[in-house]
Amino acid sequence: LLDEPTNYLDLEGTLWLEDHLAHYPRTMIIISHDRDLLDTSVDQILHLDRTKLTLYRGTYSSFEKQRAEREMLDAKHVKRQQAERDRLQAFVERFKAKASKARQAQSRVKMLERMQPITALVTQDVREITFPAPERLLSPPIIAVDNCTVGYDETKSVLNRVTLRVDNDDRIALLGSNGNGKSTLVKLLADRLPPFSGRVTRADKLAIAYFAQHQVDELDLQGTPYTHVRKLMPDAPESKVRARAGAIGFSAKAADTTVKSLSGGEKARLLLGLVTFFGPNMIILDEPTNHLDIDSRAALAEAINEFPGAVIMVSHDRYLIEACADQLWVVANQTVSPYDGDLEDYRREVLSSRSANTRGGTRDDRQKRNDASPPKTEKRNGTAPKQKIASAEAEIERINGIIAKIDTALALPDIFKREPAKAAQLTKARKAAEAALQKAEDEWLEASTSV
Numbered sequence: 001l002l003d004e005p006t007n008y009l010d011l012e013g014t015l016w017l018e019d020h021l022a023h024y025p026r027t028m029i030i031i032s033h034d035r036d037l038l039d040t041s042v043d044q045i046l047h048l049d050r051t052k053l054t055l056y057r058g059t060y061s062s063f064e065k066q067r068a069e070r071e072m073l074d075a076k077h078v079k080r081q082q083a084e085r086d087r088l089q090a091f092v093e094r095f096k097a098k099a100s101k102a103r104q105a106q107s108r109v110k111m112l113e114r115m116q117p118i119t120a121l122v123t124q125d126v127r128e129i130t131f132p133a134p135e136r137l138l139s140p141p142i143i144a145v146d147n148c149t150v151g152y153d154e155t156k157s158v159l160n161r162v163t164l165r166v167d168n169d170d171r172i173a174l175l176g177s178n179g180n181g182k183s184t185l186v187k188l189l190a191d192r193l194p195p196f197s198g199r200v201t202r203a204d205k206l207a208i209a210y211f212a213q214h215q216v217d218e219l220d221l222q223g224t225p226y227t228h229v230r231k232l233m234p235d236a237p238e239s240k241v242r243a244r245a246g247a248i249g250f251s252a253k254a255a256d257t258t259v260k261s262l263s264g265g266e267k268a269r270l271l272l273g274l275v276t277f278f279g280p281n282m283i284i285l286d287e288p289t290n291h292l293d294i295d296s297r298a299a300l301a302e303a304i305n306e307f308p309g310a311v312i313m314v315s316h317d318r319y320l321i322e323a324c325a326d327q328l329w330v331v332a333n334q335t336v337s338p339y340d341g342d343l344e345d346y347r348r349e350v351l352s353s354r355s356a357n358t359r360g361g362t363r364d365d366r367q368k369r370n371d372a373s374p375p376k377t378e379k380r381n382g383t384a385p386k387q388k389i390a391s392a393e394a395e396i397e398r399i400n401g402i403i404a405k406i407d408t409a410l411a412l413p414d415i416f417k418r419e420p421a422k423a424a425q426l427t428k429a430r431k432a433a434e435a436a437l438q439k440a441e442d443e444w445l446e447a448s449t450s451v
Contacts, residue, residue, distance in 0.1 A: 002030045006037060007290055008396045008441060010178040011316040015350050033294050035060050036318040060294075127249045129272060129296070129303040131209075132279035138203040141165040142281055142310060143189055148198030150188045152410060152427035157196060158184045160334045166282065170310045173321045175339060175346060176331035178441070179434050182314045183407075185331055186210070186284050189312065192411045209280035213287045214404030216267045221260040225250035225270055228259075232277050248273025264291030272300075282310040289317045318343060388447035395440040399433055406430045 006014045014037070021028060021041040032038055038045070038060035045056040045063040056063040143166040151158035158181040166172070166189070174182045187193035188200065190210045220228065229245045236244075245255040249269050259267065268291045276283060283304075289297050301323040304311050315321060321328075321343055328339035328346065339346060406426050409415070416423045 002028065002032070004032060005030070006032065006034045006316055008393070008400075008444065009316055011175060011318070011321075012177045012350050012354075013441070014316045014318070015347050016354050019351050033289070033292065033297065034317065034319075035294055035297075127269075127299070129249070129269065129299045130247070131272075131276045131283060131303050131307040131309075133307070134207065134279045134281045134309050136205075137168055137308070138206060138281055140167040140203075141201075142168060142203040142206055144201040145188070146199045146201070148188065148195040148200060150184060150193060150195045152184075152193075152430060153424065154196050158334065159188075159331070159336065162188075162198070162336050164329070164336060166310050166312070168281070168310055169308065170312075170327060171304070171325050172310075172312045172327045172329055173325035174312065174314045174329050174331055179438060180331045181334065181336075182331045183212075183286060185336060186286055186312060186314060187407075187411070189282075190284050194416070203281070206282070207278065207280040209276040209283045211272055211275050211283070211285050211288055212404075212407075213268075213290050214400070214407065215275075216264070216271050216291075217401070217404065218408070219259050219267060219271065221258070223259055224256050225259075226255040228270065228274055229255075229277075232274070244277075248277075265293060265296055268292055269296070280309060282312070283307065285311065285313040285315070287314060287316070289315060289320055318347075389444060392440050392444035392447060396437065396444060399437045399440060403430060403433050403437065406433065 005017060009017065014034070018037050018040045021030075021037070024041075028041065030038070030042060040059075042059065043057070045058070045060060047054045047056060047063065047067070056066050058066070145162055145164045148162045149157045149160050150162070162185070174185065176182055184193065188195060190208050191200075191202070192210070225245050225248070226241065229248070230241050233241050233244065242251070242255055245251065249266075250257075250273075259270070262270065268288065272288065285304075288300060292300060297317060297320060301320055304313075304320075304324045311324065313320065313325065325343075328341075328343065329336055330339045330346075406429055409426055410423065410430070
């Protein structure tokens with residue numbers, strides 16, 4: 001049983017999990033919003049719609065096709081039945097007062113009563129996501145990074161000698177394992193982390209929207225979508241504020257719903273609308289799909305493709321990357337480099353590398369492992385692995401919260417100049433948290449595969 005297993009994984013971990021589950025020989029039940037995972041791992045889809053479960057044979061892509069065909073067929077049946085109802089009702093209304101036709105009219109009434117209404121499938125109402133266009137296009141490059149070294153502690157940098165450029169309509173996906181420096185790079189580009197050396201040149205009047213998942217926790221839980229938009233339009237009349245709230249997906253009563261009552265996906269939609277409110281030239285998205293369902297992820301991909309500015313994304317969602325990115329940058333070995341290939345090429349490399357690492361080690365290393373005392377094993381279907389999964393997930397969530405708070409503190413302007421001791425302490429704490437996060441993720445993977 002896997003409930004949203006990719007939410008805490010990076011792309012590399014997600015690719016490994018897809019491959020592992022595709023070859024898993026036993027029964028699996030998966031709840032997931034990752035269509036690629038579902039396409040590679042399952043052969044049946046159990047769809048829950050308005051308290052009714054329907055089983056579809058095939059992958060998720062097959063389910064989408066079957067459901068669309070069923071919607072069309074049901075719509076035809078509903079139309080045909082309604083036409084028959086109208087015909088019978090017209091006969092009853094016309095002849096119910098005539099004695100010679102009374103028996104026939106009564107027969108039609110009974111036919112109407114016995115006719116079971118056909119309920120057509122209701123296509124889910126997916127609110128579109130839109131990003132306001134920038135007021136003006138800037139002269140390229142909008143960002144140029146020249147030989148930059150960056151990190152949180154000058155004694156140990158995260159990225160070294162980075163040189164790159166971003167142009168107006170770029171769609172760039174950052175690849176690389178957690179801890180390699182993807183978030184550090186986006187903070188550098190977003191002007192939230194200064195380089196130790198080198199130069200970052202930004203176009204005049206460059207406006208950047210930065211979405212990171214931890215920012216969802218910074219929304220005012222007692223506020224509403226309306227009050228959040230009001231803060232950005234303090235002098236506007238209520239009608240205009242509500243119109244803008246509606247434009248980001250919160251119209252009518254939804255605009256007055258408290259944030260604490262919103263789902264994770266609704267909070268993410270609200271944050272996306274707020275950070276892009278004034279029409280940025282560039283949008284940076286750090287794991288934007290974690291709380292979005294499959295249809296909302298498709299809406300996000302469409303919004304990215306419609307946006308005329310630049311987009312840089314960090315995501316473990318293969319569908320989003322393949323649908324939107326026209327450049328892939330790999331963040332690894334303390335540097336950033338363009339990837340000469342597509343995502344499928346990268347997937348093969350990741351799986352090949354992980355397979356080699358699994359088989360890896362010298363002959364002596366393998367002999368030592370073979371000579372070592374066998375570890376204690378747990379019952380495959382016992383409760384211990386499940387308890388470990390729950391414990392690891394709670395630990396991952398706790399550590400991500402710590403990292404988010406540290407990042408918020410480190411993003412304060414000039415903290416490294418004004419409070420160097422505090423900045424150094426925060427940097428040290430972040431390194432410890434990253435190490436703990438990696439350990440918790442490894443434990444989660446190990447426990448998940450043993451259930």
